[in-house]
Amino acid sequence: MTMVEADDFVAGAPCLDFVNTVGGIRSGACKDKLESYDDLVRWAVLAETLDRQAGDKLLGLAHAHPDTALRVLRRAKEFREALHAVFATALAQRPPPRGALETLHAEIRNALPHLRLSRDGAHYDWDWEPPDSLDAPLWAVARDAGNLLTSDKMNRLAECASDTCGWYFLDLSKNRSRRWCDMRDCGNRAKVRRYRGG
Numbered sequence: 041m042t043m044v045e046a047d048d049f050v051a052g053a054p055c056l057d058f059v060n061t062v063g064g065i066r067s068g069a070c071k072d073k074l075e076s077y078d079d080l081v082r083w084a085v086l087a088e089t090l091d092r093q094a095g096d097k098l099l100g101l102a103h104a105h106p107d108t109a110l111r112v113l114r115r116a117k118e119f120r121e122a123l124h125a126v127f128a129t130a131l132a133q134r135p136p137p138r139g140a141l142e143t144l145h146a147e148i149r150n151a152l153p154h155l156r157l158s159r160d161g162a163h164y165d166w167d168w169e170p171p172d173s174l175d176a177p178l179w180a181v182a183r184d185a186g187n188l189l190t191s192d193k194m195n196r197l198a199e200c201a202s203d204t205c206g207w208y209f210l211d212l213s214k215n216r217s218r219r220w221c222d223m224r225d226c227g228n229r230a231k232v233r234r235y236r237g238g
């Protein structure tokens with residue numbers, strides 16, 4: 041079983057971390073960390089796009105409505121595929137497949153009505169209304185994807201240099217020298233391979 045872990049959040053943007061919940065795409069040995077609806081909630085809590093209390097509420101709701109939870113999980117995976125297509129084509133400087141952009145638009149349309157302002161002292165910030173529907177883990181992902189695609193951070197979008205990884209991240213290093221999703225993982229494997237001369 042593949043579990044979502046805190047170490048998985050290496051991308052620098054929640055929407056890319058979400059795409060990265062599938063690994064090893066190019067090697068054909070696909071590891072999907074979203075095996076159940078509960079995994080989706082666990083991911084969102086670790087991503088800090090959902091607080092723990094909201095996560096617990098959604099888990100309770102999911103156990104009461106398992107069919108709806110399963111539908112949301114399928115939708116989450118379709119959304120993830122669409123995001124992957126959008127970022128992959130952006131990286132290749134090609135236009136996205138139309139279906140992928142339509143899926144992203146649908147998720148943005150669904151998410152934004154749940155936005156609220158919260159006030160902390162004299163400071164206002166964007167916040168989400170308390171989640172009352174099972175698709176709440178997707179709201180922040182959709183908004184983050186829209187924010188990233190329209191920001192100048194897009195010219196920092198990169199794909200891990202490992203042949204078998206396929207993870208995306210934002211290379212925010214000063215000289216744009218980051219090659220690996222994670223130095224301890226893919227970067228380390230590459231170093232070991234070089235050392236072994238193979």
Ligand SMILES: [Zn+2]
Pocket residue numbers: 200201202205206207220221222226227
């Ligand atoms: Zn990697």
